[in-house]
Amino acid sequence: xxxxxQHPSRVICKSGTSVKIECRSLDFQAxxxxxxxxxPKKSLMLMATSNEGSKATYEQGxxxxxxxxxxxxxxxxxLTVTSAHPEDSSFYICSARAxxxxxxxxxxxxxxxxxxx
Amino acid sequence: xxxxxxxxxxxxxxxxAIASLNCTxxxxxxxxxxxxRQYSGKSPELIMSIYSNGDKEDGRFTAQLNKASQxxxxxxxxxxxxxxxxxxxxxxxxxxxxGKLIFGQGTTLQVKP
Numbered sequence: 001x002x003x004x005x006q007h008p009s010r011v012i013c014k015s016g017t018s019v020k021i022e023c024r025s026l027d028f029q030a031x032x033x034x035x036x037x038x039x040p041k042k043s044l045m046l047m048a049t050s051n052e053g054s055k056a057t058y059e060q061g062x063x064x065x066x067x068x069x070x071x072x073x074x075x076x077x078x079l080t081v082t083s084a085h086p087e088d089s090s091f092y093i094c095s096a097r098a099x100x101x102x103x104x105x106x107x108x109x110x111x112x113x114x115x116x117x
Numbered sequence: 118x119x120x121x122x123x124x125x126x127x128x129x130x131x132x133x134a135i136a137s138l139n140c141t142x143x144x145x146x147x148x149x150x151x152x153x154r155q156y157s158g159k160s161p162e163l164i165m166s167i168y169s170n171g172d173k174e175d176g177r178f179t180a181q182l183n184k185a186s187q188x189x190x191x192x193x194x195x196x197x198x199x200x201x202x203x204x205x206x207x208x209x210x211x212x213x214x215x216g217k218l219i220f221g222q223g224t225t226l227q228v229k230p
Contacts, residue, residue, distance in 0.1 A: 049215070105151070105166055106163070110160050
């Protein structure tokens with residue numbers, strides 16, 4: 001149980017294009033999903049919290065117009081990196097907290113490695 | 118002071134030994150603590166959660182929490198080469214009930230055959 005998927009697993013795009021990443025909870029309902037970014041040899045940095053049916057809340061320093069988040073259902077959240085630039089190249093990971101599950105216990109998706117040329 | 122601190126390592130132990138990973142946190146009110154394992158190029162995998170002072174055992178893993186000292190540790194008994202990974206300590210971010218976690222930078226563990 002508690003499986004989270006992400007798609008795509010890897011994407012290479014040209015500078016200026018937009019990239020959409022999907023995060024799905026496969027066997028549970030996730031009222032809350034989180035989006036993280038991880039640079040090489042660094043820890044996870046929380047970008048935003050995505051709640052089903054409401055606007056995402058962004059961490060300080062994260063541009064909400066650049067990183068668009070939509071939590072359309074209890075099993076799907078999407079992150080769109082708009083007008084991507086090389087500095088946006090990173091490992092993007094989502095996590096999900098199960099509705100009614102242990103507080104703060106999060107399950108991570110496999111991650112999406114974005115490379116912007 | 119970082120909110121969650123870990124020694125980045127690498128921590129090198131021989132196969133079969135006990136690996137001890139340590140983590141300190143700054144927010145005294147935190148109530149939830151987690152250890153994640155992350156293999157290179159992969160996403161984190163939850164190993165243990167601990168909420169009360171004392172020890173919590175799960176197979177070869179034991180998590181230890183001391184809220185007074187703001188210290189949480191992970192012991193891995195009978196270490197195997199497959200345990201070689203980066204171990205991330207995560208602490209509930211206050212105010213609570215948001216589900217948000219603060220991660221340490223991780224400790225790299227190397228288990229040598």
